[in-house]
Amino acid sequence: MKEYNQEDYIMLSGIQHYAFCTRQWALIHIETAWKENVHTVIGNLFHDKAHSGMNEKRREIIISRSLPINSRKHGISGECDIVEFHKDENGVNINGRxxxxxxxxxxxxxxxxxxxxxxxxxxxxxxxxLEEMFCCNIKYGYLFYGKTKRREKIMITLELKEEVSKLFFEMHNLLEKGNIPKIKPTKKCRQCSLADVCLPTLSEKMSVKNYIDKKLKEDEYYEKVV
Ligand code: SF4
Incomplete structure (x- = not known):
């Protein structure tokens, strides 16, 4: 299997954008456009909370926060909010433990x-x-949700790993070609933080002339009321 050089790594967290909309991922990671909306701001604050604090040990569990991770095989790097190392005779040795x-x-x-x-x-x-870095087999992980304040155990199947592999492969290809996928407006566009940059409605409902006319009218309106 091909291994990537570090300078070709892409952000692991980009898989959320790519799975949400390939164009959104390309606008952020190829065109480097980024717009905050209320969802992204709250999300960042929530993550800052998870990342605060030191590593600690509770009984047979070592808790590590903000652990940098990467995969040469997939050409990705990122960070885990939290990694719990559970004592297990089938596991691997950890330096100093x-x-x-x-x-x-x-x-x-x-x-x-x-x-x-x-x-x-x-x-x-x-x-x-983590499997690649620690040469081990990990059967599950957890998703912790702020609203429910509960963690859910998620079994990591071979099918999920294959799907993720395929998505990262596509992302590397797209990045290499520098292509931005065309707009395909869907219901998701309403919650998209890049809707102002992407202009999904422009593609199907309005000609450029109508869009400019509308913008000019909006500007005139704001000049009157401000
Ligand atoms: S506005 Fe719609 S098409 Fe454009 S990036 Fe967002 S989700 Fe994708």
Whole structure:
């Protein structure tokens, strides 16, 4: 299997954008456009909370926060919110610790469990990295949701790993070609933080002339009321 050089690594967390909309990922990671919206701001604050604090040990569990991770095979790098190393005789040795351990990632999310599998894909990518880094087999990870204040145990199947592999392969290809996928407006566009940059409505409902006329009218309105 091909191995990537470090300078060609892409961000692991980008899989959330790519699985949500390939164009959104390309706008962020190829065109480097980024717009905050209320969801991204709350999400960042929530993650900052998970990342604060030191590493600690509780009984047979070592807790590591903000652990940098990567995979040469998939050409990705990122960070785990939390990794719990559970003592397990089938695990691996950890520098400076007695016994053997298996790492389990815990990804923090601000909202509630989703109907799509985007969070699960991100968690699977973290498992792929940890397996490669620690040469071990990780059967599951956890998603912790801020709304429910509960963690959910997620089994990481071979099918999930294959899907994640395929998505990262596509992302590398797209990045190499520098192509931005065309707009395909869907219901998701309403919650997209890049809707102002992408202009999904422009593609199907309005000609450029009508769009400019509308913008000019809006500007005139704001000049009157401000
Ligand atoms: S506005 Fe719609 S098409 Fe454009 S990037 Fe966002 S989700 Fe994708």
């Amino acid at each position: 007695s016994g053997k351990y298996i790492p389990y990632p815990i990804e923090y999310k601000k909202g509630s469990p989703k109907t799509d599998n985007i969070d699960i894909l991100q968690l699977t990518a973290q498992v792929i990295c």
